[in-house]
Amino acid sequence: MAFLPFAEVFLALAAGLSNFISGLLPLYTRVRNVDTRYIIGFSAGAMLAVVFAEILPEIRVEANFPLLALGFFSFYLMEKLIMIHSCGEKECDSHAVGWVAVFGMSSDNIVDGAGIAAGYVLNPLTGVLITLAVILHEIPQGITTAILMAKGKFGRRKTFLALGAQAALYPIGAALAFLLPPELKTPLLAFVAGDFLYIAASDLLPEAHKRFNLQVVASVLLGAITFYAIEVLVKL
DSSP: OTTSTTHHHHHHHHHHHHHHHHHHHHHHSSGGGSOOHHHHHHHHHHHHHHIIIIIHHHHOHHHHHHHHHHHHHHHHHHHHHHOOSOOOHHHHHHSOOOHHHHHHHHTTHHHHHHHHHHHHHHOHHHHHHHHHHHHHHHHHHHHHHHHHHHHTTOOHHHHHHHHHHHHHHHHHHHHHHHHSOGGGHHHHHHHHHHHHHHIIIIIIHHHHTSSOOHHHHHHHHHHHHHHHHHHHHHHO
8 A cells, every 4th residue: 555645645534434424323323322332442452452562663662752641641631621532421411512522522533644644654554553443433433423412402414514524634634744744753653642542541441341341341352452463464
């Protein structure tokens, strides 16, 4: 894939499409009644595997540790201030859901798109694995967006608009990263790694483990093993 022009933008488009399609599911199916903890657990394991096995070796951790930490704590602050990702059932019922919350859930998409592009430029395999991990993560996020907007009395037209805006942020982020000078690609990827670590460890894992379930534990481990196995097989 390295010879394809703007391949990283196409990968970001795939991530955005997964967000959009998953957001349509609650509107037209009974997916809102399905327990998504297993998907969330699998995506958490996948994101952690991508960070530990693929991104960290690429970013020279000692040199870029401040940006890694900045990515982690930036998204910690953003989530606590504007509710970026999925919330607990009681919290969703008690908080007013409006465009600010919708924007909050979208705000990391541009960073994910930039991370896809930066990872692909440094190593095409890294870019592809980041894309797959983002797609898995965006499935529950798209579903959450649609459910929250329904609770906020948003109509389907506004929901379509919000999902479309969320999806567009991925290729926009990829395009912006593509314009950065080469020496900034590694620091950018370090920032994205901090974002991934926070989302996986502080957001997805607690959401998946609201109630103890060995099957969720197995889902997390399966996600990590699957992505690590992909990396090993491709490099053989």
